[in-house]
Amino acid sequence: MVIVKGLIPVRDDLRDDALALIQTLAREARLEDGCVSYEVYVQADSPRVIMLWQQWRNLDALERHFDSDHLDDFLDRIPDMIDGEVHSLRFDVTGEDEEEIDDAPPRLDVVLGDDTVLH
Numbered sequence: 001m002v003i004v005k006g007l008i009p010v011r012d013d014l015r016d017d018a019l020a021l022i023q024t025l026a027r028e029a030r031l032e033d034g035c036v037s038y039e040v041y042v043q044a045d046s047p048r049v050i051m052l053w054q055q056w057r058n059l060d061a062l063e064r065h066f067d068s069d070h071l072d073d074f075l076d077r078i079p080d081m082i083d084g085e086v087h088s089l090r091f092d093v094t095g096e097d098e099e100e101i102d103d104a105p106p107r108l109d110v111v112l113g114d115d116t117v118l119h
Contacts, residue, residue, distance in 0.1 A: 001036065002062050003091040006052040007043070009084030015048055018081040021074060022050055028070035029054070034061020048083065059092070 036055035043049035
């Protein structure tokens with residue numbers, strides 16, 4: 001599984017337009033083969049920053065997304081709405097049983113200071 005996190009700072013006066021554009025991209029991306037999840041969030045402590053959280057079954061699916069018409073349209077329209085530096089991170093999630101990764105979301109264990117594990 002491949003996870004992509006993107007942070008897009010947008011102009012205050014164009015925030016609603018940018019959010020609508022990003023939500024359209026997300027709706028189209030969710031229909032793509034290999035898209036597990038494509039979520040859009042507004043950052044609580046900085047509402048002009050929009051976060052994309054994407055999960056793709058594999059790198060091939062993400063690369064097909066990069067070649068999609070709806071992503072090209074988004075990339076043509078978003079530059080004038082951006083105010084600041086866009087950040088993007090990609091995480092490759094793998095496990096011993098690759099089939100398990102393809103069929104179910106990965107398990108994330110968080111260990112706290114007292115050795116408590118959250119799932």
